[in-house]
Amino acid sequence: MDRIVTSPITPTAAHRGAHAATSDPAGRRTRRIAGLGIAMTLAAGSALGLAAPAHADPITPIIVQPMIMPIMSFGFATGTATIAGSAAGDLVTVTLMNSSGNTVQSIQTDSAGNYSFIFLSPGDYYVVASGSSSSTFPYTSPTFTVPTGSTVSVPAISLELAPMPGSVTITGDATVGSTLTGTVSGFPAGAAFTYQWGYSAGESGGPIDDQTGSTLMVTDALVGKSLSFFATATKAGFSDTTVRSLMNTAVTAAKKAPVSAPASDAGSLSTYLTAHQAAPITSSTVGLPASLSSEKSYTANLGWNSGDSFVDVYAYSSPTFIGTFPVSNGTSQITLSAAQLAALGGGSHTLVAIGQSSGGVQSVALSVSAALASTGFDPMLPMGIAAILLLLGGSLLFTRRAQLARAATAE
Structure with a gap:
């Protein structure tokens, strides 16, 4: 056998x-x-x-010969993949793809971030990495070649944590005396939040001091400013995420009763203007002529950047209340009536504007031409008399010539 x-x-x-x-x-x-x-x-x-x-x-x-394929006909790939800023031991899933885009192997790193792919057929590969339990930006490596019987070291991968989804909104009116509320939504459960209210005014802006809650009481100090609400969310497995909501309209204030005259006379006014660094600007700066007639009305275009909805305006030498005027797009249009100018009288005067919310001050130098005093004398009367006399003279001359003509004819 x-x-x-x-x-x-x-x-x-x-x-x-x-x-x-x-x-x-x-x-x-x-x-x-x-x-x-x-x-x-x-x-x-x-x-x-x-x-x-x-x-x-x-x-x-x-x-009987055992069928054993020589191990040297395979290749290997090793590397490290970690998550920057994540907790220790946060694992990464690394997937090996072939040049056709098909998945070859998929593994998790160890706690130190190491991974290895074994028994690979020679060829071109790349890896795709993402956080196993954390939200990260995905990473795709460049293509590398695994030769027969060799181990390829894949360049180290450092993933970045991705931000959380979510948004914030502001409810309430941007008017002095109202309360604004910031609300977060769409964030993962368990996220912790910190808040900050901010403002912007032209080229300036920044955080509002001590306003780190979810609500804000609007005060006079915020008039003319656009408000914003920031929320920063923190949660393990995500990067710290800050989102913002900005109000489209600037804060406004209702019109108030005018403030009292800033000074009792021209002498004390000079001291007041010096203290507020509000030296008078020229009338031409606000679109007025060098000399204003007391028989006409004018409009001054005063640039205003102090953050007010209204300004109160007085005129000096003696304090005369001109009116309260709105501020729109950084300008207050101040109307000076002929009656107000006549009441001021001829000479040099100073226009003083005071912001109702900010207390800001600006002043303008004015010169008013006095009207002729009312004495009962009509300046048109002499001209009328002259015209009458001229007509009478002409009539007499015509009559005299007619008489001379008739006398000549009779002779």
Whole structure:
């Protein structure tokens, strides 16, 4: 009968590592079970009459050679992938893709960020990395080539935490005395928040001191400013996320009763203007002529950047209340009536504007031409008399010539 002979094979180091389990008791049990299977097979063959005849040729050994692919026909890829700013032990999922864009393997890093891909067919690959439990911006590596029997080190990957989704809104009116409320929505559950109210006014702006709650009481100090609300959310697995809501309209204030005259006379007015650094500007700066007639009305266009909805205006030498005027787009249009100018009288005067909310001050130098005093004398009367006399003279001359003509005819 033919015999099955297993030839001894001297394994390579890699083979020994792959089959080290055969030296343990479990391995010996496996060999015993395998031997029993072979014996049972041979017995079955004998029972079926497969034994060799007595005159058979000498036994020819049948050599069973294990099919083991050499480990050096594969390649390997290793690297590290971590998340910047995340908690220690935050794992990263790394997926190996082939040049066709198909997934080859997908693994998680260990707590130190290490990963390895083994038994890779030679070829071109790239990896895609993302946080396993954290929200990160995805990363795709450049393509690299894995040659036969070599280990490729993939450049280290450092992922950035992604911000949280979410938004904020402001409700309420941007008027003095009202309360504004900032509300957050759309953030992941468990996010913690800090708040800050801010303002912008032209080229200036910044945070509003001590306003770090979700509500804001609008005061006179904010008139003319556009308000904003910032919310910063923090949560493990995300980057700190700050969102903002900006009001489209600037803060306004209702018209108030006018303030008292800033000074009692021209002398004290000079001291007042010096204290407020409000030296008078020229009348031409506000669109007025060098000299104003007391018989006409004028409009001064006063630039105003102090953040007010209304300004109160007085005129000096003696304090005369001119009126309260609105501020629109950084300008207050101040109307000076003929009656007001006549009441001021001829000479030099000073126009003083005071912001109702800010208390800001500006002044304008004016010169008013006095009207002729009312004495009962009509300046048109002499001209009328002259015209009458001229007409009478002409009439007398015509009559005299007519008389001379008739006398000549009679002779």
